[in-house]
Structures are given as C-alpha cells and as structure tokens.
Amino acid sequence: MTQMADEISLFDVPHEPSFFIGQVQSDIFDSPDSFYKVLIVSVEDNNFDWTENEITVTGSFGDLRDDQTYRFEGKLVDHPKYGQQFQASSYHVNQPSSRDGVISFLSGKQFPGVGEKTATKIVDALGNDAINKINNDHTVLNSLNLRPAIRQSIIANLTANQGMDQIVIGLNDLGFGSNLASTIFERYGEETLDVISKNPYQLAHDIDGISFQRADQVAAHFDIQADDPRRVDAAIVQALDDLTMMSGDTYTSAPPLLRQCQTLLSQNRSRAVQTDLISERIVALGKKGDIQYENQRIYPRALFDAEFQIANQLNRLMNNSDQSDQQSEIGSVLAKLSTQTGIKYDQHQQEAIKTALRSKLMLLTGGPGTGKTTIIKGIVAGFADMHQLSLDPKEYKEKAFPILLAAPTGRAAKRMSEATDLPASTIHRLLGLNGRESPNELNAKELTGSLLIVDEMSMVDTLLFKVLVQSIPDTMHVVLVGDKDQLPSVGAGQVFHDLLAFDHLPKVELTQIHRQSADSTIISLAHAIKNGRIPSDLTSREADRSFISCRASQVPNAVEQIIKMALKKGYSADDLQILAPMYRGQAGVNHLNELAQQVYNPATSDKTEVEFRGQVFRVGDKVLQLVNSPENNVFNGDIGKITMIEQTKNHKRTTMTIDFDGNEVTYGRMDWNQIRLAYAISIHKAQGSQFKMVVLPLVHEFGRMLQRNLLYTAVTRASSKLVLLGEPQAYLTCINNQSINRHTTLLQRLQSVWGETVNDQSGDGLLTNDNRELSPAHKNNSQETNENQQGETISKTATISGDTHILTAELIRTGAIDPMIGMDGIRPEHSAKSLRLS
Numbered sequence: 001m002t003q004m005a006d007e008i009s010l011f012d013v014p015h016e017p018s019f020f021i022g023q024v025q026s027d028i029f030d031s032p033d034s035f036y037k038v039l040i041v042s043v044e045d046n047n048f049d050w051t052e053n054e055i056t057v058t059g060s061f062g063d064l065r066d067d068q069t070y071r072f073e074g075k076l077v078d079h080p081k082y083g084q085q086f087q088a089s090s091y092h093v094n095q096p097s098s099r100d101g102v103i104s105f106l107s108g109k110q111f112p113g114v115g116e117k118t119a120t121k122i123v124d125a126l127g128n129d130a131i132n133k134i135n136n137d138h139t140v141l142n143s144l145n146l147r148p149a150i151r152q153s154i155i156a157n158l159t160a161n162q163g164m165d166q167i168v169i170g171l172n173d174l175g176f177g178s179n180l181a182s183t184i185f186e187r188y189g190e191e192t193l194d195v196i197s198k199n200p201y202q203l204a205h206d207i208d209g210i211s212f213q214r215a216d217q218v219a220a221h222f223d224i225q226a227d228d229p230r231r232v233d234a235a236i237v238q239a240l241d242d243l244t245m246m247s248g249d250t251y252t253s254a255p256p257l258l259r260q261c262q263t264l265l266s267q268n269r270s271r272a273v274q275t276d277l278i279s280e281r282i283v284a285l286g287k288k289g290d291i292q293y294e295n296q297r298i299y300p301r302a303l304f305d306a307e308f309q310i311a312n313q314l315n316r317l318m319n320n321s322d323q324s325d326q327q328s329e330i331g332s333v334l335a336k337l338s339t340q341t342g343i344k345y346d347q348h349q350q351e352a353i354k355t356a357l358r359s360k361l362m363l364l365t366g367g368p369g370t371g372k373t374t375i376i377k378g379i380v381a382g383f384a385d386m387h388q389l390s391l392d393p394k395e396y397k398e399k400a401f402p403i404l405l406a407a408p409t410g411r412a413a414k415r416m417s418e419a420t421d422l423p424a425s426t427i428h429r430l431l432g433l434n435g436r437e438s439p440n441e442l443n444a445k446e447l448t449g450s451l452l453i454v455d456e457m458s459m460v461d462t463l464l465f466k467v468l469v470q471s472i473p474d475t476m477h478v479v480l481v482g483d484k485d486q487l488p489s490v491g492a493g494q495v496f497h498d499l500l501a502f503d504h505l506p507k508v509e510l511t512q513i514h515r516q517s518a519d520s521t522i523i524s525l526a527h528a529i530k531n532g533r534i535p536s537d538l539t540s541r542e543a544d545r546s547f548i549s550c551r552a553s554q555v556p557n558a559v560e561q562i563i564k565m566a567l568k569k570g571y572s573a574d575d576l577q578i579l580a581p582m583y584r585g586q587a588g589v590n591h592l593n594e595l596a597q598q599v600y601n602p603a604t605s606d607k608t609e610v611e612f613r614g615q616v617f618r619v620g621d622k623v624l625q626l627v628n629s630p631e632n633n634v635f636n637g638d639i640g641k642i643t644m645i646e647q648t649k650n651h652k653r654t655t656m657t658i659d660f661d662g663n664e665v666t667y668g669r670m671d672w673n674q675i676r677l678a679y680a681i682s683i684h685k686a687q688g689s690q691f692k693m694v695v696l697p698l699v700h701e702f703g704r705m706l707q708r709n710l711l712y713t714a715v716t717r718a719s720s721k722l723v724l725l726g727e728p729q730a731y732l733t734c735i736n737n738q739s740i741n742r743h744t745t746l747l748q749r750l751q752s753v754w755g756e757t758v759n760d761q762s763g764d765g766l767l768t769n770d771n772r773e774l775s776p777a778h779k780n781n782s783q784e785t786n787e788n789q790q791g792e793t794i795s796k797t798a799t800i801s802g803d804t805h806i807l808t809a810e811l812i813r814t815g816a817i818d819p820m821i822g823m824d825g826i827r828p829e830h831s832a833k834s835l836r837l838s
C-alpha cells in the first residue's frame with residue numbers, strides 16, 4: 001500500500017518541462033504546407049540529460065531567425081530511425097537574464113537614447129532582472145537620476161513590447177515564428193488575436209506567405225468544423241488561385257474548381273464536404289464579390305478586375321492621344337535619325353519609329369535580329385529630338401529623367417541599359433513594388449516622365465501590367481516591346497499576346513532579319529522554329545551551332561565533354577549556360593548542376609563549402625537567386641558568384657557572401673533556400689537573359705514540356721554559340737507542338753471597352769455575378785471611375801438572382817455534375833442534393 005502510494009506520488013509530482021536554450025544552425029526539413037520543421041539547434045543551456053553541442057529539434061515553427069536565441073520546451077524522444085530528437089511543444093525568444101544580455105538589450109535600437117553607459121547604470125542599480133522590476137513597477141527608475149525623456153522612452157518601449165510580446169507569444173502558440181508573427185502583427189496590431197479567433201482563414205486572405213493549409217492548421221486550435229462556411233470559402237479562394245497559377249489562365253471552370261476544393265478540404269479532416277455546400281459558397285462568394293463568375297468562367301477577384309482595369313486604362317491612354325498632325329515633322333526626324341546613325345531602316349522599322357512618335361501607345365514585336373533594340377534606340381533619339389529633350393542624365397540633377405526604360409527582370413533591364421546607354425530599371429522598381437505584395441496590395445504610384453519603353457513584354461503578367469498601366473499619366477507616350485513567340489509570363493495571363501490580338505492598338509511587327517546569316521545561323525534556326533518549320537540543317541554542324549545526338553542516359557557525359565571543350569576554347573562558367581526544361585531526371589537541371597560543379601569548381605582543401613538540403617555550395621560557385629529581395633537589391637533570376645563562406649566569431653552562424661555583379665550580399669543559413677546552383681537553370685528562369693554559349697539538352701523524358709515556344713525561347717537565349725543535344729525526335733516534337741494559348745478574357749474586355757461586339761465563346765448571355773453586361777462600350781475616361789467602378793460605367797440590362805441553382809445548373813451543363821453518376825471523384829450521395837433545382 002505504502003509502496004503503491006509512493007509510486008503514485010512519484011508520477012504525480014509536477015516537474016518543470018524539459019527545455020533548452022539555443023540558436024538555430026540549419027533546417028533539415030521545412031514543410032511548404034505547414035509549420036512542421038526539423039531543425040539543428042545549438043545547445044547553450046538545458047535541464048535534461050544532453051551533453052552534445054547541438055540537437056535535432058522537430059515541431060511546428062514559424063520563420064525562426066538564426067541570429068536569435070530561443071527557449072524550446074518539450075521532450076526528448078527516441079526516433080526509431082533518426083535516434084534522439086527534441087520534440088518541441090512550444091518555443092519563444094529567450095529573454096536576456098545575464099548582466100551582459102540585459103545591458104545589450106536595453107542599449108539596443110528599440111530604446112532610443114539609451115546607450116551602454118545608461119544601460120549599465122540601470123543593471124548596476126536594479127540587478128539582472130531589471131526588466132521585470134521595471135515592468136512591475138515603473139517608479140523603480142525614479143531613483144536612478146535619469147533624464148525624464150530617457151525614463152519615458154524605456155517605460156513606453158517596454159510597455160509597447162509587452163502588448164506585442166503577448167500577441168507574438170499567442171502567435172507562437174498558434175505555430176507562427178518571429179518573421180510571420182511580426183508581419184501579422186503589423187497588419188492587425190492589437191486586434192491580431194481577435195481577428196484570428198474570429199476567422200483564422202482571414203490570414204490566408206490578407207497575408208502573403210500564408211496558405212489555406214497553414215490557416216487550416218491554425219483553425220484546428222479553434223475547433224472549426226470541416227464544413228464551416230469560413231473554411232469552405234477560404235478553400236474556394238485558394239483553389240482558384242492555385243488553378244490559375246498552375247495553368248496561367250485568368251479563370252477556371254466549375255469542374256476543376258470543385259475537384260481542387262475537395263482536395264483542399266479533405267486534407268487533415270476525416271469528414272468530406274458536400275458538393276452542394278461548395279456550390280452554395282461559390283455563389284455566396286460571387287455575390288459578395290470575393291470571387292467572380294461569368295457564364296461558365298470563375299475568376300479570382302484580382303484577375304477579373306485586372307483585365308477590366310487594363311482595358312479601361314489603355315482606353316484612357318488612347319483617348320488622350322494628341323491628334324495634331326505631326327506627319328511632316330516625324331518624317332524629317334526620321335530622315336535626320338537615319339543620317340546620324342547611318343542605318344537604312346527597313347520599311348517596318350520606319351513604320352515602327354513613326355508610329356511610336358505619333359501614337360500614345362504602340363506595340364512592337366519581332367523575332368531575334370529583326371532590330372527591336374535598334375528601333376528602341378531610334379525611338380528614344382527621335383523622341384528626344386522632337387521634344388527637345390537632352391539624353392544626358394547628368395543634366396537632370398533636380399528633375400527626373402524623362403525617358404523611362406524598364407524590363408521585367410534585373411538582367412533584362414541591364415541589357416536594355418547597356419544597349420541604349422541610358423538608365424533602365426525593373427518594372428517593380430519603377431513602380432516602387434517589392435515583389436512580395438499580395439494581389440490586393442498591388443497599388444500604383446503615378447510615374448513621371450514623357451516616354452516609357454518596356455522591353456520583354458511577353459514576360460509581364462496580368463497583375464503586374466495592371467499596376468503598370470494604372471501608373472502611366474495621360475501625357476506619357478508608351479512603347480511595349482517583346483517577342484510574341486516566346487514563353488508567356490510565369491504569372492497568370494498572356495498580356496502581350498492579347499494586346500497584339502486587339503485591332504485598335506497601334507502595332508508593328510518587325511520581320512526582316514538584319515543580323516547576317518554568316519554571323520548567325522542561330523537566328524535563322526530560331527525563325528524556322530517559330531514558324532513551325534523543321535530546318536533541313538537542324539542537326540548539321542555550323543560555325544555557331546552543333547547538334548549532338550544522344551539518349552537521355554548519355555546526356556550527362558556529353559555535357560561534361562562539352563564543358564571541358566568549351567573551357568579549352570576560353571568559354572568560362574559565366575559564358576556557358578546549360579538550359580533544361582525540368583529539374584528532375586538525368587538531363588534535368590539538378591543533375592547537370594552537380595556535374596558542372598564538379599568540372600568548373602571541384603572541391604579542394606582551400607575552398608570552403610557547405611551542404612544545404614542535399615546541395616553543396618562552394619566558394620567560387622555560380623548561383624541563382626530564386627526570390628525577389630529588394631532590400632538587398634537582388635531579384636529572382638539574378639546570377640552571382642559565391643565569394644566567401646565563413647563562420648562568425650563565436651562559430652554559431654555560418655554565412656555565405658554572394659557577388660551579384662558588384663553587389664555583395666551576405667546570407668545567413670536560414671536564407672540559403674533563396675539560392676541554388678546556376679551552371680544549369682530552367683528555360684523559364686532564363687527568360688529575359690542572353691548568354692554567349694547555350695547548351696540545351698532535350699529528351700523525351702521532358703514530356704509535356706516539349707513545346708514550340710519553349711524550344712524557341714531556349715534557342716534565342718544564345719548570342720553566339722549554341723549546342724543542341726539529346727534526342728532529335730524530342731526537338732521535332734517541340735517544333736510540331738504549337739503551344740496552346742492560355743485562357744484569358746483580356747481581349748473581350750478590350751473589345752467591350754472599345755464598343756465592339758464581344759464574341760463570348762460560352763455564348764449564352766454575357767452575364768456576370770455582379771450584374772455587369774459586357775457591352776456596350778465603356779466611354780468614361782476618369783481614372784478613378786475606371787479603377788473602382790467599372791460596373792457603373794456599363795449599363796445594367798439583366799439580373800442574376802444569385803441563387804445556388806444557377807451555379808448548380810452550370811455545373812451540370814459543364815459536366816461537373818452528372819445527374820446519373822454524380823460529380824467527378826465525388827460520391828453520388830454528396831452531389832445528389834445539388835441536383836434538386838428549384
């Protein structure tokens with residue numbers, strides 16, 4: 001009996017949970033869809049049996065910083081495969097408790113006016129728990145003879161931190177780490193926990209980087225049911241975003257939307273959500289305007305609005321055209337230009353320069369070597385001449401330079417600047433965007449200047465173009481330049497393609513190739529591919545290109561030989577670029593990168609290297625930036641070289657320094673996921689860039705990727721040498737496989753705004769969920785009206801009741817629901833109810 005009582009009391013004794021204090025050294029695994037991470041963390045202090053310097057930690061964490069010390073609580077577990085690990089149940093930033101820690105905390109940035117001397121004085125007087133003492137009783141500072149302003153600064157900032165700390169701790173409990181927690185706090189302030197407890201899915205709507213899946217995990221804390229309307233609504237919005245992002249279309253239809261919703265809603269829940277509920281919520285969201293549907297098309301709100309806004313804004317610009325007849329003046333400007341440059345412009349080129357000088361807006365397209373750059377230069381010079389503008393940036397110290405040149409990527413902007421000898425920037429920078437805005441935050445600021453030329457227009461997506469056109473003042477001339485046959489933008493839409501398809505915008509296509517074929521057979525090859533012709537010399541050896549026929553398994557060896565030969569001929573790693581359509585496979589980007597690294601930059605005892613998620617980074621490696629980082633002035637697609645890998649003095653932090661064309665950026669380990677090796681890159685990432693020598697392996701393994709515009713884009717990246725290798729049949733597949741256009745309605749919006757009859761393929765009445773009729777013409781030119789109330793400018797002629805049955809009927813018509821067997825992949829009993837039409 002006594003023994004039993006002892007045993008019980010032994011187990012009952014409340015004991016402190018296991019904890020340790022340390023800094024994150026690296027993350028081994030970081031789930032993209034949840035907060036789950038596996039980390040390596042240094043151990044600075046702990047209350048359980050552990051003597052190693054580091055420990056593997058698992059759990060739900062937000063974005064942890066690698067220069068911050070955390071306290072992790074949880075338990076040590078024995079994993080059958082990975083051995084001993086710390087399973088963290090909570091974590092938070094470790095409050096300083098040592099004398100030095102408190103002094104450096106109080107003399108930190110957050111307490112303006114408090115230097116090390118004052119902080120030391122406070123700790124001397126109040127001890128190491130000075131922060132707690134001040135928090136408990138502000139008057140403890142009174143006896144220290146501090147200046148009143150400093151005393152107030154300390155109290156105010158500690159109190160402010162307290163409010164925020166509570167919220168951040170609350171967010172930590174919900175699984176958010178410091179970075180996300182502070183973004184969330186910035187957005188909602190004191191209301192943060194309130195907003196989240198009312199509707200955790202609001203996070204997915206408002207905060208960039210929080211997906212439905214993440215919000216759904218937070219929702220689990222609040223016992224939100226599987227079929228809660230807030231949950232279903234968030235899944236619909238996410239599913240629409242996912243589908244348009246994957247396909248590049250600006251809308252989708254009911255069947256894929258319902259399928260994608262079901263997939264999202266079934267994650268983490270055992271109960272299925274009924275199809276008729278999803279349909280009902282689609283209609284409700286449409287009524288609220290959170291999503292838009294029109295005939296059989298369902299759009300994310302931002303994309304639906306953007307297409308209207310683009311059409312309206314372009315209409316505004318065109319309607320503000322100066323009608324004065326400048327024909328004779330333009331003719332003499334062109335003649336002068338020809339004399340000055342010594343270029344005899346071909347007929348289309350002359351037309352291009354004249355149209356650009358005459359019109360408010362012009363589209364210029366052409367394949368490689370047709371003179372797009374030459375014409376950009378001609379337009380700039382002619383425009384400056386006509387408007388008596390100096391092209392010397394030094395003369396514009398006080399004022400903004402009147403000619404704006406921009407391109408979608410940093411590398412394309414750099415090429416533009418080099419070709420014109422004028423400043424050029426990325427479109428994002430021009431618009432003051434950082435590339436991390438959510439669609440709702442993409443706001444325009446009005447540009448200043450007289451002429452805007454945008455190059456590489458095929459890469460510009462719908463949302464970015466919307467902001468760009470909103471930013472253009474009535475008086476500015478605009479020239480949009482691109483190659484319509486290249487790959488479309490990564491983001492949704494095919495803006496350049498759609499604008500060219502619209503009859504009312506002035507446009508010129510350059511067709512004559514001016515680069516001598518003796519100089520370049522690459523250009524004639526590109527033009528043949530573009531036109532769907534299989535050139536007879538595809539596999540023959542030319543001065544500037546060659547073809548190596550081999551199977552997928554032979555590609556790595558062939559690439560190795562090519563690199564070695566190129567090195568002997570003086571082509572460095574910077575000059576030679578391997579391009580591939582996919583990351584996976586023997587001929588894919590990942591494998592070829594490892595191989596190229598071995599040849600260009602093998603391991604030696606004097607080169608520092610680190611391993612990160614299965615990839616080795618070594619000093620001297622060529623690397624690619626994967627995300628926009630405006631604070632460091634590096635952007636998605638920039639290529640740099642690792643110049644240093646070093647450990648900080650206390651050996652706690654390893655940093656990697658990368659030189660991007662003279663701009664040196666240092667990354668802590670937590671940011672290494674922004675980087676990958678760049679000896680080989682994907683063709684999509686190469687858009688907007690050119691390389692001296694391109695090595696392009698194509699094999700059948702690449703499957704559906706083998707399309708004409710992919711091959712065309714890859715081939716046109718080579719400025720002087722091109723090595724094609726792989727299976728000849730894969731090349732033929734590309735040439736024969738004309739890329740399918742994306743599904744967009746920008747052309748219809750343009751036609752509608754210009755008063756043309758709109759040919760809507762779905763054909764049964766042009767009705768939208770907010771009662772818009774899509775014609776007649778929109779005639780209002782007020783920018784504000786255009787942006788906010790497109791619906792008001794279009795007359796109302798019909799009404800949709802908004803009842804579920806309309807959508808359900810659409811679902812049946814589009815095949816989403818089959819009255820006999822139920823919806824694809826959804827059990828008949830779930831869809832049966834939705835067939836009962838009222």
Ligand SMILES: Nc1ncnc2c1ncn2[C@@H]1O[C@H](COP(=O)(O)OP(=O)(O)OP(=O)(O)O)[C@@H](O)[C@H]1O
Pocket residue numbers: 343344345346349366367368369370371372373374375514515
């Ligand atoms: N009318 C012309 N007469 C003579 N040479 C010309 C003419 N137009 C262009 N060129 C020359 O043809 C070459 C290709 O022109 P340019 O670089 O402007 O073409 P591009 O369309 O920009 O090509 P890419 O897309 O490949 O960069 C250049 O060397 C240019 O000087």
